[in-house]
Amino acid sequence: MKLIFFIIFVSLFTACSSRNSVHDKAQNPIIWADVPDMSMIRVGDTYYMSSTTMHMNPGVPIMKSTDLVNWELVSYAYESLADIDAMNLENGKHAYGRGSWASCLRFHNNKYYLSTFSSTTGKTYVFSTNSIENESWEQISFEPSYHDNSLFFDTDGRTYLVWGNGKLFVAELNSDLTGVKEGSERVLIENASAPAGENIMLGAEGSQLFKINGKYYLFVITWPRGGMRTVVVHRADDMNGPWEGRVVLQDKGVAQGGLIDTPDGRWFAYLFRDFGAVGRIPYLVPLVWENEWPVLGIDGTVPDSLDLPASKGLMPGIVASDDFSRKAADRDLPLVWQWNHNPVNELWSVHEREGYLRLKTGKIVGELQQARNTLTQRTFGPQSSAEILVEVTGMNEGDNAGICAFQRKYGQVGVKIENGKRFIVMVSNQTDIPTEIESVALNNDKVYLKVDCDYRNRADLAHFYYSLDGKEWNKIGNELKMQYTLMEHFMGYRFGLYNYATQKQGGYADFDYFTISGSTEL
Numbered sequence: 001m002k003l004i005f006f007i008i009f010v011s012l013f014t015a016c017s018s019r020n021s022v023h024d025k026a027q028n029p030i031i032w033a034d035v036p037d038m039s040m041i042r043v044g045d046t047y048y049m050s051s052t053t054m055h056m057n058p059g060v061p062i063m064k065s066t067d068l069v070n071w072e073l074v075s076y077a078y079e080s081l082a083d084i085d086a087m088n089l090e091n092g093k094h095a096y097g098r099g100s101w102a103s104c105l106r107f108h109n110n111k112y113y114l115s116t117f118s119s120t121t122g123k124t125y126v127f128s129t130n131s132i133e134n135e136s137w138e139q140i141s142f143e144p145s146y147h148d149n150s151l152f153f154d155t156d157g158r159t160y161l162v163w164g165n166g167k168l169f170v171a172e173l174n175s176d177l178t179g180v181k182e183g184s185e186r187v188l189i190e191n192a193s194a195p196a197g198e199n200i201m202l203g204a205e206g207s208q209l210f211k212i213n214g215k216y217y218l219f220v221i222t223w224p225r226g227g228m229r230t231v232v233v234h235r236a237d238d239m240n241g242p243w244e245g246r247v248v249l250q251d252k253g254v255a256q257g258g259l260i261d262t263p264d265g266r267w268f269a270y271l272f273r274d275f276g277a278v279g280r281i282p283y284l285v286p287l288v289w290e291n292e293w294p295v296l297g298i299d300g301t302v303p304d305s306l307d308l309p310a311s312k313g314l315m316p317g318i319v320a321s322d323d324f325s326r327k328a329a330d331r332d333l334p335l336v337w338q339w340n341h342n343p344v345n346e347l348w349s350v351h352e353r354e355g356y357l358r359l360k361t362g363k364i365v366g367e368l369q370q371a372r373n374t375l376t377q378r379t380f381g382p383q384s385s386a387e388i389l390v391e392v393t394g395m396n397e398g399d400n401a402g403i404c405a406f407q408r409k410y411g412q413v414g415v416k417i418e419n420g421k422r423f424i425v426m427v428s429n430q431t432d433i434p435t436e437i438e439s440v441a442l443n444n445d446k447v448y449l450k451v452d453c454d455y456r457n458r459a460d461l462a463h464f465y466y467s468l469d470g471k472e473w474n475k476i477g478n479e480l481k482m483q484y485t486l487m488e489h490f491m492g493y494r495f496g497l498y499n500y501a502t503q504k505q506g507g508y509a510d511f512d513y514f515t516i517s518g519s520t521e522l
Contacts (some may be wrong), residue, residue: 013472026284026308028070029209032455033380035063035490037102038245039114039208040260040270047260048107048132049270050077050114054099054491056338056376057081060116062105062132063317066159067309068260068268068284072317073335074423077103077114077127077137080342086120089372090342095120095370096408097133098204102206103150108153112468113177114149115161119359124149124161126177142179150207150218154239161217168192170239188243193222195232195245201225204232208258215292218243220270229255231271233294244385249296254283260292267308269296277460277482278381279492284308293343317378319384321515324350324357335376340374340406340496348373356391361399361501366433368404368412368427371500376406377516380494381412381455384518389470391446391510392422398503400425403449405462408432408488411480413449413464414498415509416444424449424466426477437477444468446512451495453518464494 011387036159037052047065052070060077081100085093103116108465114127114137124146127137153159159173170188171180191202202223206351218234231249236242249255249269257271272280285304287298315321320336332350346359357375365371377386388403392415396403402414410429415422422442428435448467454460462480465473482493495516499509 002023014248026310027307028283028302028304028306029273029275029281030069030284030306030311031282031314032069032275032278032382033281033314033378035282035318036272036280036405036491037206038257038270038272038282039103039105039516040258041105041107042260042262043107045263048105048112049073050103050105052095052101052103054100054101054493055095055341055489057087057342058338059100060103060114061335061338064133068262069306069308069310070312070317074133076335077116077125078139081118082121082494083342084121087342089370094369095341097485100125104149104151104208106151106153112150113153115149115407117145117147117149117163119145121145123248124174126151128177139175141234148205148207151208152209152211153476155211160209160239162188162207162209164188164192164207165205165319166191166193166200168207168218168220169205169430180191188247188354189218189234189268192218192220192232192234192245192419195247196222196227196230197224199225202229206256210259212259213292217294217496218257218261219448228253229274231255231257231269231296235293243385244444246293248294248487249285249300251297251300251302254285254302256490259287266449267294268306269294270321274484276458277454277493278379278455279484281381289483292505297411314380315516316382319516320515321379323355323358323386323513323514324511325355326350336377338376341372343373348375353510354413355512357497357514357519358399358508359497359499359511360508361396361499361505363500364505365500366502368400368406368410368429368496368498368500369408374404374498376407376494376496379453379455380496382454382455382519383452383454384516385450385452387450387515387517388497389446389448389512391512392417392442393445394508394510395422396501396504396507397497399501399507399509400427401499402497403451404496405451405453405482406494407482407491408485409480409483411451411462411464411477413451413466413476417507424476426464428480430478430480440474440476443481448473452494 058076063071149163171185204220204222206221234245404412450465460482
């Protein structure tokens with residue numbers, strides 16, 4: 001099976017990488033997957049980017065690129081944000097749609113810094129490391145939680161935090177970054193949304209502050225009612241103002257981010273676009289300077305192609321297949337994997353049975369969203385598929401194990417043990433009431449399961465399959481109309497591997513492999 005897996009993986013990787021032969025230039029979106037709230041820096045000829053993954057752990061993914069197009073995960077800011085009920089899915093609490101939000105990545109005096117905030121804990125966080133790829137991050141936290149904050153190291157040696165929604169604030173940080181200097185907090189811009197008009201649905205937020213040639217530039221996003229997400233930039237000669245603002249982009253709803261330059265002197269804005277159930281996907285927009293203002297786009301529009309190298313695909317840098325075989329020097333889980341909320345580390349292993357991921361149950365729950373240790377990866381567009389082989393001999397009465405398309409409106413296909421018998425079931429949470437749509441008796445110890453996601457033309461449909469031999473596939477249940485829910489989950493759909501108990505703790509399921517495939521080409 002491992003040899004077959006390897007052959008399949010190589011062929012799928014080659015297929016996914018074929019984008020290079022189709023386009024000789026980069027295409028927007030640069031990543032057709034959920035990578036929102038980007039913050040980006042360049043150190044020499046290497047770019048680093050942070051993003052938001054909220055209730056997923058480890059949290060605040062850090063990606064690396066040498067061309068602004070092809071990215072790979074290199075670290076996370078933290079393994080766990082906090083050991084509290086909301087992050088542990090305990091006592092009826094959860095952190096769906098919260099966790100940690102927009103981060104700000106900076107490089108100062110040969111050290112990397114990252115700030116973020118959490119409404120779940122009510123705190124602001126500042127992380128630091130000397131090596132973004134080879135060392136863990138040190139953490140400082142303080143109250144309160146400063147919304148969408150931008151960490152800024154000024155050339156005079158002072159460090160600031162800018163935050164807010166509509167009305168933006170600024171405060172100076174202590175020299176050791178342990179909190180805000182007493183008495184330093186003040187209003188920076190009274191109404192940062194004003195350049196976009198008076199009838200505003202979303203107040204200016206997502207602050208990212210830069211200093212270019214002695215001038216300060218503050219990027220924010222706002223949303224005029226009846227319009228689209230809009231990029232506004234405020235400019236000043238001094239942190240104390242006066243600040244002058246203008247709209248710099250209104251096209252396709254591409255907004256929120258900042259600016260980055262290349263070693264050869266070109267400039268781009270990095271922004272994202274809400275794109276239905278797949279999530280918020282990154283775009284690059286060419287930028288030129290006119291009269292010391294950034295001018296975004298080509299005649300005010302976001303181009304489809306860019307004068308940058310072509311994408312080689314998202315595998316294995318952003319998503320990857322996994323046969324769960326580990327060498328001594330390997331991480332137990334590659335960086336492409338994230339847990340839903342905090343995992344219980346005693347209840348999973350890639351070593352107890354060589355070449356398998358074992359997920360054990362340790363809690364009685366009613367449905368998938370309450371389950372601990374659901375292991376996830378991003379889906380991607382326009383089409384993506386994930387296949388698994390799961391062995392179910394260790395499952396207890398009432399256990400459920402399999403693969404899902406995970407968001408609030410989730411769908412799952414897996415094995416259920418009921419009255420001592422095994423059934424392949426498809427469950428849909430389309431109506432927010434988990435409903436078993438179809439059940440098929442299973443007499444085998446193993447079963448192949450698959451989820452296909454179709455984001456073409458905003459279809460946002462997931463389909464579910466099973467196979468007894470890995471060759472002939474049978475559709476099961478209904479198609480799921482995937483829906484991006486904002487405050488409930490606030491992220492694009494993910495493939496998830498799960499095993500949860502509804503009656504008795506202590507069962508386990510063994511996952512032989514996870515194969516992800518698809519295309520980022522229309």
